[in-house]
Amino acid sequence: MTEVGDVELLALVADGDRAALRRLYERHSPWLVARLDHRCSDRQVVAEVVQDTFVAVWRSAKRYDGRGEVAAWIWGIGIRQLIGHLRKRHPEPMLVVDAHGAEVSAEERVLAGVDHGPLAGALNGLSPELRAVVQATVLDGLTTREASRLLGIPQGTVKTRMARARVELRGALA
Amino acid sequence: MTSIAVSVSGLHKRYGRTVALDGVDLDLGPGVTGLLGPNGAGKTTFLRMVATVLAPDAGTIRLLGEDPSTAAGRHAIRTRLGYCPQEPGFYPGFTTFDFVDYVAILKEMTDRRARHDEVRRVLGLVGLDEVSGKKIRSLSGGMRRRVAVAQSLLGSPDLLVLDEPTAGLDPEQRLRFREILSRRDPDQAVVLSTHQTEDVAALCQRVVVLHGAKVHFDGTTASLAAVAHDRVWRAGGPDPAARVSWIDATGQYRHVGDPPAGADLVEPTIEDGYLLLVGAAAHASGVPEAEVA
Amino acid sequence: MSNPIPPPSSSWHAPPELMARYLGRTADPATIASIEAHLFECAECRAALAASAAGGASETATVADPTWAAIVDALDQPRRGYVERATAALGVPAHLARLVAATPALRWSWLVAIAVVSAFVALVSETTSGAGPEVTFLVLAPLVPLAGIAVAYGPGADPLSEIAAAAPFPAFRLFCLRAGAVLVTSVTLLALAAPFIDSGLLAAAWVLPALAVVSVAMALSTWLPAPIAAAAAALGWLVTVATVTGAALRMTSTSRLDAVLATFAPPGQLVALVALLVALFVLVRRAPGLELAPSTNFSEVSL
Numbered sequence: 001m002t003e004v005g006d007v008e009l010l011a012l013v014a015d016g017d018r019a020a021l022r023r024l025y026e027r028h029s030p031w032l033v034a035r036l037d038h039r040c041s042d043r044q045v046v047a048e049v050v051q052d053t054f055v056a057v058w059r060s061a062k063r064y065d066g067r068g069e070v071a072a073w074i075w076g077i078g079i080r081q082l083i084g085h086l087r088k089r090h091p092e093p094m095l096v097v098d099a100h101g102a103e104v105s106a107e108e109r110v111l112a113g114v115d116h117g118p119l120a121g122a123l124n125g126l127s128p129e130l131r132a133v134v135q136a137t138v139l140d141g142l143t144t145r146e147a148s149r150l151l152g153i154p155q156g157t158v159k160t161r162m163a164r165a166r167v168e169l170r171g172a173l174a
Numbered sequence: 175m176t177s178i179a180v181s182v183s184g185l186h187k188r189y190g191r192t193v194a195l196d197g198v199d200l201d202l203g204p205g206v207t208g209l210l211g212p213n214g215a216g217k218t219t220f221l222r223m224v225a226t227v228l229a230p231d232a233g234t235i236r237l238l239g240e241d242p243s244t245a246a247g248r249h250a251i252r253t254r255l256g257y258c259p260q261e262p263g264f265y266p267g268f269t270t271f272d273f274v275d276y277v278a279i280l281k282e283m284t285d286r287r288a289r290h291d292e293v294r295r296v297l298g299l300v301g302l303d304e305v306s307g308k309k310i311r312s313l314s315g316g317m318r319r320r321v322a323v324a325q326s327l328l329g330s331p332d333l334l335v336l337d338e339p340t341a342g343l344d345p346e347q348r349l350r351f352r353e354i355l356s357r358r359d360p361d362q363a364v365v366l367s368t369h370q371t372e373d374v375a376a377l378c379q380r381v382v383v384l385h386g387a388k389v390h391f392d393g394t395t396a397s398l399a400a401v402a403h404d405r406v407w408r409a410g411g412p413d414p415a416a417r418v419s420w421i422d423a424t425g426q427y428r429h430v431g432d433p434p435a436g437a438d439l440v441e442p443t444i445e446d447g448y449l450l451l452v453g454a455a456a457h458a459s460g461v462p463e464a465e466v467a
Numbered sequence: 468m469s470n471p472i473p474p475p476s477s478s479w480h481a482p483p484e485l486m487a488r489y490l491g492r493t494a495d496p497a498t499i500a501s502i503e504a505h506l507f508e509c510a511e512c513r514a515a516l517a518a519s520a521a522g523g524a525s526e527t528a529t530v531a532d533p534t535w536a537a538i539v540d541a542l543d544q545p546r547r548g549y550v551e552r553a554t555a556a557l558g559v560p561a562h563l564a565r566l567v568a569a570t571p572a573l574r575w576s577w578l579v580a581i582a583v584v585s586a587f588v589a590l591v592s593e594t595t596s597g598a599g600p601e602v603t604f605l606v607l608a609p610l611v612p613l614a615g616i617a618v619a620y621g622p623g624a625d626p627l628s629e630i631a632a633a634a635p636f637p638a639f640r641l642f643c644l645r646a647g648a649v650l651v652t653s654v655t656l657l658a659l660a661a662p663f664i665d666s667g668l669l670a671a672a673w674v675l676p677a678l679a680v681v682s683v684a685m686a687l688s689t690w691l692p693a694p695i696a697a698a699a700a701a702l703g704w705l706v707t708v709a710t711v712t713g714a715a716l717r718m719t720s721t722s723r724l725d726a727v728l729a730t731f732a733p734p735g736q737l738v739a740l741v742a743l744l745v746a747l748f749v750l751v752r753r754a755p756g757l758e759l760a761p762s763t764n765f766s767e768v769s770l
Binding site: 224226227247249252253255257258259261262263264266268269271272275276277279280281282283284286287289290293294307325335 | 485539560561566626627629630631632634635636637641
């Protein structure tokens with residue numbers, strides 16, 4: 001994996017090297033698909049978004065400023081492509097409100113190293129709507145406006161739900 | 175369905191005072207035919223006629239069984255024809271893909287998806303698929319020539335006309351061109367012009383020697399070499415009996431002509447045969463019988 | 468009570484079971500969040516995800532991957548300039564729009580048309596009242612598309628003419644397409660500029676003459692090289708205007724400018740219409756068999 005780094009590949013892509021784009025595609029499209037899958041249940045839309053994302057990567061490779069991980073930069077493009085798609089195609093969002101199967105025990109979480117104490121439980125304890133807002137704004141780095149487009153709710157609602165989520169998380173952590 | 179792809183007889187063409195073709199008769203079929211001759215011999219004029227770009231002053235042509243003197247005939251021929259001119263021009267700002275796609279539209283490939291697949295196919299054939307997004311003006315001369323060859327391969331034409339396709343190419347690029355040509359369909363008729371005998375030796379099954387607006391030879395490459403059988407010898411110094419002489423790589427003289435008794439005869443090459451014919455023609459006397467194989 | 472939050476560790480990697488749950492969309496939100504945040508930083512886990520998602524398939528899978536094929540196709544799409552998009556928007560089939568838009572010479576001819584039209588509008592707004600600008604406009608408007616065609620087909624011929632000559636697409640049809648494009652743009656520009664110059668019916672009086680002049684030029688180009696045909700048509704037009712003006716001056720005693728307007732009176736419009744129809748007839752009759760030689764000379768190829 002350290003043969004050629006992502007940053008070098010992106011520089012090659014900016015130069016018009018299609019083989020470099022293919023390498024980036026091989027490395028990044030799998031997790032991109034998975035991550036988009038968790039936000040949109042329509043496989044067709046996900047495939048189109050991935051396609052448009054890498055075409056956008058090709059066209060805007062020069063604009064990567066070297067700050068932050070290439071993966072994060074690609075995600076920024078991808079999530080915004082998804083928002084654009086959802087706005088065009090569906091009035092209501094095709095959002096996956098995750099239904100998790102088996103509850104993962106606290107012990108398993110600790111062993112996996114995923115457990116950050118009560119934070120995990122607090123996060124899991126949020127209602128789906130609040131969790132979606134937290135995911136969109138905190139984890140995906142969207143602005144309030146983008147989050148409202150992605151989730152199909154007014155911006156005001158995004159803000160109130162964020163506030164409520166904060167209250168609940170703080171309460172759970174206290 | 176005749177297998178003769180190109181059939182011409184009595185072809186004449188003159189530009190002002192210059193006679194470019196003076197009564198050319200030829201029949202060409204599948205396989206690669208090389209048109210060998212010095213610059214100004216009429217090769218380009220002939221190829222342009224085969225490519226339906228130019229009409230002769232006199233004579234008849236039949237291409238792929240059709241008559242190019244009618245519009246319908248020309249159209250029928252052109253749908254099965256590929257042509258790479260000596261000086262292919264490009265629009266500035268076009269990428270490799272743009273250019274080949276544009277020619278594909280001129281070849282009446284109207285379905286976009288199928289056309290793009292075909293463009294990718296021919297670019298792959300010449301090994302340029304990785305640079306399809308690059309502007310042509312940023313490519314080297316050798317790559318540009320490959321782009322020009324690529325467009326001539328669109329639609330897998332039954333008749334491929336290439337005018338000096340190896341001009342300006344270095345040996346490595348020449349080799350690559352030979353590889354491209356070797357991947358062709360065996361039923362295809364290819365006519366290419368060159369003034370390099372090595373190209374003929376490497377690429378062609380048949381060769382036509384065109385010199386001074388006339389055909390001096392029409393046969394296999396082996397029989398062109400055979401024209402100089404027993405007429406090539408080596409010596410340490412010049413020899414007046416030779417029609418053409420030069421110093422070869424070993425520093426010895428190589429003579430082509432009528433060898434004196436006891437001369438050190440050597441195996442003739444295509445070049446020897448060619449020089450014998452062309453050199454003789456230039457003397458306009460004692461022209462050896464051209465052997466038609 | 469609370470486990471201390473472990474510091475970010477570069478040696479932590481997502482365990483395969485969690486990864487599998489993530490991929491299977493059965494992980495809980497905290498796990499999802501953790502894995503997703505981690506994937507931004509860890510190339511190894513990205514590779515692991517890729518491997519398990521593909522079921523261990525090799526790199527060559529990308530070649531057959533339909534999404535990648537679609538990406539390549541999108542990248543290969545020739546970039547459509549605004550000219551091409553506008554042409555396609557008018558209902559011209561995509562491949563023809565490409566042919567029309569591709570020649571650089573056309574861009575110059577459009578610039579010429581725009582320049583001339585802008586000069587006109589500027590001229591009108593500069594000068595004071597008087598019929599001068601309107602009449603000048605009427606007389607010169609038909610020449611603008613001609614200038615465009617002459618520039619598009621002037622010296623410095625199409626670098627692709629040799630290859631195009633050997634291609635099945637009918638040469639004259641290509642010429643008509645491109646001349647048509649020049650015509651449509653210049654006429655549109657002129658039509659937009661005309662109301663600024665004269666707000667009456669006169670603003671449209673140049674249209675038929677312009678169409679007639681251009682079609683005569685194109686009909687002539689079936690015998691002569693295009694630039695010469697355009698020049699001949701231009702000359703013919705100016706001579707016509709001069710002749711009609713002279714006759715009007717002799718017959719009536721109007722001012723010089725009003726005499727020029729006689730050319731655009733209804734009889735003149737009728738003549739223009741007839742000329743247009745005749746020229747179109749000639750074009751349709753002669754066009755199919757024509758070739759475009761590199762010197763932009765159309766000639767019947769005969770053996």
